[in-house]
Amino acid sequence: MKALFIVAVMGAAVSVFPAASGFPNFVDVAGQLGITLMNICGGASKDYIVEANGNGGAFLDYDNDSDIDVLIVNGSTIDRYKRGGDPILALYRNDGGRFVDVTKQARLLKNGWGMGVCAADYDNDGNIDFYVTALGPNVLFRNNGDGTFSDVTAKAGVGDARWGANCAFGDYDRDGYVDLYVANYLTFDEKVPRRGANELCRYMGADVFCGPVGLKGEPDVLYHNNGNGSFSDVTAKAGVRDPNYYGFGVTFSDFDNDGWPDIYVANDSQPNFLFHNKRNGAFSEIGLVSGTALNEAGRAQSGMGVAVADYDGNGYFDIFVTNFARDTNTLYRNLGNMFFIDATLAAGLGEVSLPHLGWGAGMADFDNDGLPDIFVANGHVYPEVDGLNVGQRYLQRKEIYRNLGGGKFEDVARDLGGDVVTGKSSRGAAFGDYDNDGDIDVLVINLNDRPSLYRNDGGARNHWIAFRLEGSRSNRSAVGARIEIEAGGRKQVSEVRSGGSYLSHDDMRIHFGLGDRTRIDRVRIRWPNGNTEERGPIEADRFVTIWEEER
Amino acid sequence: MRLSTAVSDLNKGKFVEGMRLLKEIVHDDPASAAAHLNLAIVYSRMGRRDVAYRHLEHARQAKLGDGLYFVQLGMLRRHEGCRPEARAAFRRGLEAGAGREEAAAWRNIGDIEVEMLAPEKALDAYENAIRIEPNDAQARLALGRLHLDRNDAQNAVVQLRRALELDPALAGAHAALGRAYRMLGDWDSAIASLKKGLDADPSDQDSRYILGQLLLALGREEEGRRELGEYSRLQDRVLKTNRALEAAVERARAGQYDRAEELLKETLELAPRYGAAMHIMGIVLLSRGDAPHALNFLRQSLIANPLNPETYFNLSTAYFRIGKHAEALEMIERALVLDDEDARFHAHAGDVYSKTNQPDRAQASLRRAAELRSRPGYREPDPYASEERRRSDAAIVRAVCGL
Numbered sequence: 001m002k003a004l005f006i007v008a009v010m011g012a013a014v015s016v017f018p019a020a021s022g023f024p025n026f027v028d029v030a031g032q033l034g035i036t037l038m039n040i041c042g043g044a045s046k047d048y049i050v051e052a053n054g055n056g057g058a059f060l061d062y063d064n065d066s067d068i069d070v071l072i073v074n075g076s077t078i079d080r081y082k083r084g085g086d087p088i089l090a091l092y093r094n095d096g097g098r099f100v101d102v103t104k105q106a107r108l109l110k111n112g113w114g115m116g117v118c119a120a121d122y123d124n125d126g127n128i129d130f131y132v133t134a135l136g137p138n139v140l141f142r143n144n145g146d147g148t149f150s151d152v153t154a155k156a157g158v159g160d161a162r163w164g165a166n167c168a169f170g171d172y173d174r175d176g177y178v179d180l181y182v183a184n185y186l187t188f189d190e191k192v193p194r195r196g197a198n199e200l201c202r203y204m205g206a207d208v209f210c211g212p213v214g215l216k217g218e219p220d221v222l223y224h225n226n227g228n229g230s231f232s233d234v235t236a237k238a239g240v241r242d243p244n245y246y247g248f249g250v251t252f253s254d255f256d257n258d259g260w261p262d263i264y265v266a267n268d269s270q271p272n273f274l275f276h277n278k279r280n281g282a283f284s285e286i287g288l289v290s291g292t293a294l295n296e297a298g299r300a301q302s303g304m305g306v307a308v309a310d311y312d313g314n315g316y317f318d319i320f321v322t323n324f325a326r327d328t329n330t331l332y333r334n335l336g337n338m339f340f341i342d343a344t345l346a347a348g349l350g351e352v353s354l355p356h357l358g359w360g361a362g363m364a365d366f367d368n369d370g371l372p373d374i375f376v377a378n379g380h381v382y383p384e385v386d387g388l389n390v391g392q393r394y395l396q397r398k399e400i401y402r403n404l405g406g407g408k409f410e411d412v413a414r415d416l417g418g419d420v421v422t423g424k425s426s427r428g429a430a431f432g433d434y435d436n437d438g439d440i441d442v443l444v445i446n447l448n449d450r451p452s453l454y455r456n457d458g459g460a461r462n463h464w465i466a467f468r469l470e471g472s473r474s475n476r477s478a479v480g481a482r483i484e485i486e487a488g489g490r491k492q493v494s495e496v497r498s499g500g501s502y503l504s505h506d507d508m509r510i511h512f513g514l515g516d517r518t519r520i521d522r523v524r525i526r527w528p529n530g531n532t533e534e535r536g537p538i539e540a541d542r543f544v545t546i547w548e549e550e551r
Numbered sequence: 552m553r554l555s556t557a558v559s560d561l562n563k564g565k566f567v568e569g570m571r572l573l574k575e576i577v578h579d580d581p582a583s584a585a586a587h588l589n590l591a592i593v594y595s596r597m598g599r600r601d602v603a604y605r606h607l608e609h610a611r612q613a614k615l616g617d618g619l620y621f622v623q624l625g626m627l628r629r630h631e632g633c634r635p636e637a638r639a640a641f642r643r644g645l646e647a648g649a650g651r652e653e654a655a656a657w658r659n660i661g662d663i664e665v666e667m668l669a670p671e672k673a674l675d676a677y678e679n680a681i682r683i684e685p686n687d688a689q690a691r692l693a694l695g696r697l698h699l700d701r702n703d704a705q706n707a708v709v710q711l712r713r714a715l716e717l718d719p720a721l722a723g724a725h726a727a728l729g730r731a732y733r734m735l736g737d738w739d740s741a742i743a744s745l746k747k748g749l750d751a752d753p754s755d756q757d758s759r760y761i762l763g764q765l766l767l768a769l770g771r772e773e774e775g776r777r778e779l780g781e782y783s784r785l786q787d788r789v790l791k792t793n794r795a796l797e798a799a800v801e802r803a804r805a806g807q808y809d810r811a812e813e814l815l816k817e818t819l820e821l822a823p824r825y826g827a828a829m830h831i832m833g834i835v836l837l838s839r840g841d842a843p844h845a846l847n848f849l850r851q852s853l854i855a856n857p858l859n860p861e862t863y864f865n866l867s868t869a870y871f872r873i874g875k876h877a878e879a880l881e882m883i884e885r886a887l888v889l890d891d892e893d894a895r896f897h898a899h900a901g902d903v904y905s906k907t908n909q910p911d912r913a914q915a916s917l918r919r920a921a922e923l924r925s926r927p928g929y930r931e932p933d934p935y936a937s938e939e940r941r942r943s944d945a946a947i948v949r950a951v952c953g954l
Contacts, residue, residue, distance in 0.1 A: 204666075205632030243790060271786075289779050291764050297730060298760030326668065339767060345702040345734070355668050389635045391668030 023367050023402050023412045024439060024458030028419035030451050034099040037090040041075035041447050044383065047195040048078060049211040050135055050188050052381040053165070054359070054447045056116035056428025056503025060128050062106070062143060066543070067094040068432050068507050070443060072451060073114040073132055081113045081135070088114030088132060088139075097435055107148045112136055116428065116503025120169035120178045122156075123229060124476040131180060133164030133503070135188060158231050162218045163188050166306075168499030170252025170261045171475045171528050172238075173281050177225035178475045178498070181240075183247030183265055184218035186211060206384040212268050217244035220265060239282040245270040249306035251500040253317050254482060256338045259530045261480045264292065266303025266321045276338060292319060292332045296342035301327055305429070305502030309363035309372040310334075310493050312407050315484075317495065318343075322358025322376055322502065325385075325392050329353045329361070329376065329399075333407070349374075349401060352411045356396050357381065360429025360502040364440040368462035368513030370492060371403035377444045377502070379425030395423030398444075424449060432507020438464040438541055440511055445504075463514040463540040469496055472548040473529050480528035483510050486536075487520040514540050554585055561593065566857050567885045569593075574888060577609070584615035588623060595627055597858045597889070603627055617647035622656050629659060638663045654684035661693055673697055688717035692724050699727060704734035719751065726757035733765055741765055754949045756782060792821045796828055800935045803831065808839045824949075826855020833865055834934050842872040860889035861937040864896050867903065876906045893932060894923035 030036070042051020058071040070092040076085040089108045092099035103109065112134050119130035127143035137159040141149040153159040163185045169178040192215060196207025200214035219242040223231035235242075240263075249266035256262070260277040267273065271293035275283035287293030294300055302324035308317045316334035323329050328350045333343035344350050353376075360377040367373065378396035385392045398420040401409035413420050425447040434441050439459025444452040465485070469478035481496045494510045514520065522536030527548050538544060553576055560569030570593055576586040587610035594603035604627060611620045621644030628637035641656045641663075649656050661676035677694035680687055695710035711728040714721055725748025732741035742765060748758035759782045766775030799814035812835050818828040833849035836842075846869045853862055867882035883900045890896065897920035904913035923929065 202632060204634060288760075288783055289763075289767065289776060291767070294760060296761070296764075298726070298757040326666065335768075341764075341768060345700075348702075351670065351701055390666070 023400070023416060024456045024461075025416055025418055026398075026400075026420045026442065026454035027457055028422075028452045029455045030443075030453035033097065033453060034101070035070055035072075035092050035443075035451055035453055037072050037074065037101075038450055039072075039074060039446060039448055040077060040086050042077055044448065045195070046209050046381070046383055048188075048192060049186075049209050049215070050075075050113070050163070051078070052209060052447070053115070053185070054379075054425075054427025054503070055114060055445050056166075056360070056501070056505070057430050057443050057445045057451065058117045058119055058130065058505035059430045059432035059434065059443060059507040060119045060130065060505060062091070062128055062149075063093065063147060064127065065094075067096075067436055068434050068509075069094045070099055070434070070453070071117060071119075071130065071505075072445060073117050073428075073503065075115070075135075076111075076113040085112040085136075088112050088134065094434060102147070105147060107150070108141065110139060110151065112139075115164055116166050116499075117505050118167040118169055118180075118499030119505045119508075120479050120498040121476040122169065122178050122180075122225060124177065124471075126476060128477065128508075130505070131158065131167050131169070131182075133167050133182060135163050137161045138164045138167070138182065152229065155229055156231050157233075158182075158223055160184070160221055165248045166250045166499055166503055168250045168252050168263075168497070169477070169479055170263070170498065171225075171480050172222075172252070172261050172263070172277055172283075173224070174260065174474075174480075174529050175225075175227065176471070176473060176475055176529065177227045178477065178479050179225045180223040180231060181250050181252065181263055181265075181499075182221045182223070183250040184220050185248065185268070186218055186246050187216040203382050203384070204388050204390050206382065206388055208382045208384055212246040217246045217270070219244055220247045220250075222263075234281075237282070239278075239284060240275060241285060242273070245273075248304050249321065249500070249502055251306050251308055251497055252480065253308045253495060253497065254480065255317055255319075255334060256336070257316060257482070259482075259526060261528075264306060264308070264319055266306045267300075268302050268304065269300065270303075271300045272303050272321065274338075286338060290338050291340040291342065295328070295330050295344070301330060304357075304359045305361045305377075306500055307361040307363040307374065308495075308497070308500065311363060311372050311374075311403060313371075313491070315491070315493055317493075318363075320361055320363055320374060322361045325357040325380060326354055329356075329358050343407065347407055348409050353399060355392055356399060357392075358399070359427045360444065360504055362429060362431035362440075362442065362501055362506065364431050364511065365403075365464075365513035366400070366440055366456055366459050367402065368439060368459050368464045368515065369403075370487075370490060370513050370515045371405055373403045374399070374401040374409060375429065375431070375442055376400075377424075377426035377429040379427065379447060393423060395425055397421040397423060398426070419452070419454065424452065426452070428502050428504040430501060430504040430506050433466065433509070433511060434507075436543070438466070443504075459513075460541075463517055464512060465514060465520055465538065465540050466509045466511040466543045467523065468509045468543060468545040469525065469527075470545065470547045471527060471529075472550045473531070474527040474548055477508060478528060478548070479508075482526040484524045484526075485512055485520045486522050486524075487514050487517040487540075509543065554583070557586070558589060561589065564857065566593065567863075567888050571888045577606075581609070582613040584610045584613035587613060588615055588619060591623055591627075593858075595623075595630060598630075599890070600627055600630060602890075602892075616650075618644050618649040619652060620644070621647060622649045622652045625656065625659060629663065634663045634667055638667075654680045654687050654690065657683065658687060658690040658693060661690070661697075665693070665697060670697060670701060686717050688714045688721050688724075691717070692721055692727065695724075695731070696727050699731055699734070702734075704731045707731040708735065722752065722755075723757065724748075725751065726755060726761055729758060729761050729765070733761070738765065738769055754785075756785060759785075788821045792818055792825065792828075795821065796825075796831070799828075799835075800831060803835050803838070803935060804933075808835050811835045812839070824851075824855070826852045829855070830859065830862055830865075830937075831935055833862070833869070837865055837869055837872075840872075842869040845869045846873075858889065859937050860886040860893065860896065861932075861934060863889065864893070864899065865934075867899060871899070871903060871906070876903060879903050880907055892923060894920045894929070895931065897923065 055073045059068040072090045093102045115133040127145045142152040165185045167182045201210040224234040246268035252261040263275040265273040274287045305322040307320040319332040332340040356378040363372040376399040380394045400413040428445040430443040439456040442454040471478040484493045524534045557569045557572035587606045591603045591606035625640035657680035661673045664673035680690040691710045691714035695707045698707035729745035745758045745762035763778030795818040802811035815832040829848040830852035833845045836845035863886035867879045870879035897916045901913045901917035
C-alpha cells in the first residue's frame, strides 16, 4: 500500500476581494496571464450552423507538476476549412500562475475545424491524454510524458469522421481502462442550405442559418478501450441506440450509486438520453421513464451543456442542462432509484434564465460554503437577434446561481457585476483551481473572441479541501471514483469525471467547500472497480493525493 | 346578404364556397371592405400572406376602420414572426378602437410579450383581455400558463379551471392544470385533470407524459410505465412517420416513384389518417399514371386540409385523366378560387375548358398561364411543398391515434 501523500497549499497567492454579496467575484485574467488565442468559428454573419456552435477548452495537468494547464480547441471558417482549416489546438502551460503557449513544443500543430475536448489517461501510463472532437475526423492525442503528444488516432481506431460535439471518458465495464463516448451532432455537407434558404431557416422573423431542425442528425458512438492502445466501436453491442438525434453534452456519472457509470446525453431539439448501465457491458436508455428526457411540461428542449452534482445533499447526483433562449435551463433532481423530477421552477432557475442561451455549465462550490452553485456561459447563436428587439441579445452575460440550501438558488451575477456581466457569445466552460488557492476558477471559450479566465476572488475565505485520485487496479485517472467526505456531521459527495459541460473538460481534482470547518472527519472513496477505502481525519485547506490501494 | 352567406360558409368550414362568394363580391364591388378583410383573414390562414396583405390594403382603401385594419395587420405580422411590429399594430388597432376584436388584440399582445420575454407586460395584457371578455378561454389558458411558468401555481389553477369551464375541450388546458396541481402537491386533482385531458383527446401527449411521470413519482410504477410506454410508442411512430415521409418526398422529387410509393405506404401504415402523406401519395400515384387510386388519396387529404389549392388541382388532373370532365372542371375552379396566380392551374383549366367546349375560357386560361409564366423570376411551384409546410408532430400524433 502506498502512503497517503498530502500536498499542503496554505494561503491564497492572489488578492482576495470579497464581493459585497458575500459571494466571490470573478475577474477575467486571461489576457493578463497570457491566454490570448483568438477563437475562430466562421465569419461574423453565421451563414451556416457550424459557425455558431463554438468550441471548448480543458483544465488538465499535462506535465504532472500539480498545477493545471489550459488547452483550447479552435474552429475554422467555411473557406479555410476547404483548404485544410486552422490550427485546432492551443496548449498553455501553467508556469506559476502565468501561462505560456507550448503548442508547438508539445507537437500539437494540427489543422482542421476543432470542436471540443475530453481527457483521461487512456493507456494508464500516468500521463493524461486527450481526445479532440471535430468537424471531420476526431483526434486522440497520447501524452508521451516528456511534454509532447502523439496523434494515435489511427492506431486507437477512434477517428470518427462525423461531426463530433462533446466527448467523455468513463470506464463503463470497470475493466481498468477508460472507454470513450462521443456525441455526434449532424451531417454537415454541401447540401446544408445557406442562411435564410427556407422556412426552417428563420427565427422570430429574421433569416438565420439553417438547422439543426430540418438537417440529418448523426448517431453517437461508444468506444470500448481494449487495453492495448486500441478501441472498438461497441455502440450497437452496448445498446447505445441513438435515432440520429443531435448530440451535444455528454457525461458519465453513476446516477443510481450502484458503482457502475451511467451516461447522460443532452440532445439539441430532441429528447435527452439517460443510458443506464446494466452491469453487463450494455445499457438501456431510460431517459423518458427516469424523467430526464424532457422538461416537466413534457417538451424536448435544446440541450447544450451538462453539469452534474449533488446539489441537495441527498447522496445522488443531479443533472443541470443548459438550453436555448426563451426556454429555461433544466435542473433534474435525482430522487434515487433512477428517478428524477424537474426542479427548475421550484429551485428558482426558471424565469431568470429565459433571455439566455446557455452552453457551458458547471455545478461547483464557488464560495466554499459546502453547497454546489451553478455557473452558466451564455451567448446567442443568431447575430440577427440584436436587430429584432425581442428581449434577447447576441452577446450575453454569465449566470451564476448561488445555492441557498433547501433546494433554492439565486442568480448573483448581476449583483456581482464586473467581468461576468460583460456581454460575450460564450460557448465552452471548464472549471478548476488554476492558481491552487482553494477556490474554483472558470475558463470560458468565447465565439470569435479571446477566451476568458475568470479568477475566483474570495471563494477561499471559507475552508476547503481537494483530492487528486490515482487508480492502480482501477483506471489511472480514477474516472468514475466516488468520493464522499464528512465534516462536522455533514456529508458531501462528488465523482471524478472526464468531459461534460459543453465541449469542455474540468480539472479532475475533486474540490469541496467546507465553510467554517477546519478539517474533515473522514473521506470515503469508492474506486471505479468498486473497492472502497476510508481515510481521515484530514486538515482543511490543502490538496490531498490518494493512490488506490494495491490489494 | 351575399356577405353574410359567405361568412356563414366560412364558419361552417365551406371555405371554397365562402371564398368564391367573397371574390364575387369584391369583383362586383371593389369597395367592399368587409369582403376584402375576410379574404385577408382566410389567405392569412392559408399561409398566403402576400395575397392577404393585398386584400387588407384593399380593405383599408375601402374605408375599413383603422381598428380592424391594424388588428388584422398585427395578426399578419405575428404570423411572419415580426413581433415588435405586430405588437405596434395591435396597439394602434386598440387606440383606433378594435370593437369586438379588442380582447383578441390584447391576448395577442400578451402572447407577444411572453415571446419577447416581458412577463409583467404579458400579465397586464392578458388581464386586459379577460377584463374585456371574461369568457375568453384562450386568454385564461395563456394567463394560466404564464402563472405556471412564473412558479405561481395558485393563480394558474384559478385561470385554468375557468378556461376549462368555458371550453372543456380546450387544447393544452388539462395538461397545464395537471402541472399546476402537481406543483401544489395536489396529486389527486392533478391526476384527475390529466386523465380528463386524455379522455377528451387521446392524442394529448403532454398530458400523457405528465401523468406518467406523476404516477411514477407516486410509486404507481405499473400505471406510470404504462402511460409512458404509450407515450413512447406514439413518439416513436411520429419519428418513423416523419422519416418515412421525408424519404418519400425526396424520392418523389428525384422521380423515383416506386420507392416513394413504398415509403408512403409505410407512412400511412404508421399514421393512417395523415393528410400530408395522403396528399403526396395522390401526387405520386398521379405521376405514375394511376389516377383512380390517386383520387382516393387526394379526396381523403382534403379532410385534413380543405384549403390546399394543390389538392384541388391534382384532383382535377386525376378526374380529367379518367374522362370525368365535369368533376375536373369543378375541382380546377375550386383550385383557382383559392389561388389564381399559379400558371399550372390556368394551363390545366385551359385543357379542361377545351374538353368541355368552352373555347373562349380555354384561350383566356392559357393566355393567363402564359402571362404568369412570363413574369420575371417565375418558377414552377414544387407540388410537394404545400403540405410539407403544414407538417407538425401534433398532427401526426392525431393521425396515428386515428383522430
